[in-house]
Amino acid sequence: MEEMKGPKLAEIIYKPIGIIRSEYIDKEDTPIQSAFSPSEGEVEIFPEYAPGLKDIESFSHLILLYHFHRATGFDLIRKPFLDDVEHGIFATRHFNRPTPIGLSIVELQEVRGSVLKVRGLDVLDGTLLLDVKPYVREFDRREDSRSGWVDGKGVEGSIGITPRRLDEGGIRG
């Protein structure tokens, strides 16, 4: 196993390019996916990166990559919010993962200078932004995909699914 030490020990260092302002200050009340969130908020790009937003308004949806700043370590096997059965962390989207990077697809509503007004936020207020990419139908949509344990949960098109509501049985109940 000695030969793996090189890549395993490598560290990759990033600096945030902005910060996400949402209405959520409690994980329990934060929608568990952007697809389930009606919440509007703002993505503030730090001013030195603002020129990179040119033409972004021509895209209806954006992919946000961000750091789960309140993740608390990780379990390789765990129950995700939407299931009662344990799965490997890479078969879930839970935030307590080895590399705590989150991904949300949000709807872009307006660009005001270096601030993006978006809909569909599922992150805590103050989340550090790593990257913004355009969501591109020609690149990102897959037809005929099979979604493992999520298929059959009946959540497609649902709005308002949070950990607290799942605990209360408000969705599956």
Add this chain to the structure above:
Amino acid sequence: MEEMKGPKLAEIIYKPIGIIRSEYIDKEDTPIQSAFSPSEGEVEIFPEYAPGLKDIESFSHLILLYHFHRATGFDLIRKPFLDDVEHGIFATRHFNRPTPIGLSIVELQEVRGSVLKVRGLDVLDGTLLLDVKPYVREFDRREDSRSGWVDGKGVEGSIGITPRRLDEGGIRG
């Protein structure tokens, strides 16, 4: 601007969880999007993370997040491969971006221990893997999206688009 120093100076440190083995050793010959790639290869998860793969085989597609290890800095405004017009970097998927994280959606063909055999690779051999997430139709597919400058390029469903072929006029020509 003093109040922004905190978040701006923050550094986020990640360690790769694996490495991607592809047939590509030259950027010019690497498909510019996974949607355009027929290429098969392997995603090697480092053994200590392998238990996190449990049940991943029940998903047909995976989202790979990885470090663009051969990015060479960034330009905030640039021409993407598929266009002759400059756009802001956040309105493109180019690898020379402030935070050089790449995203590919690949088809999972087989799981062999800690190795994922996948189709649709658009990355250089030796790319360091940061995260694997299941592609979940109920979370990740957006209908009625508008994709800015990419719409109208006529690339949907294309296979084999690389920088070299674009230079030679083989796609647009």
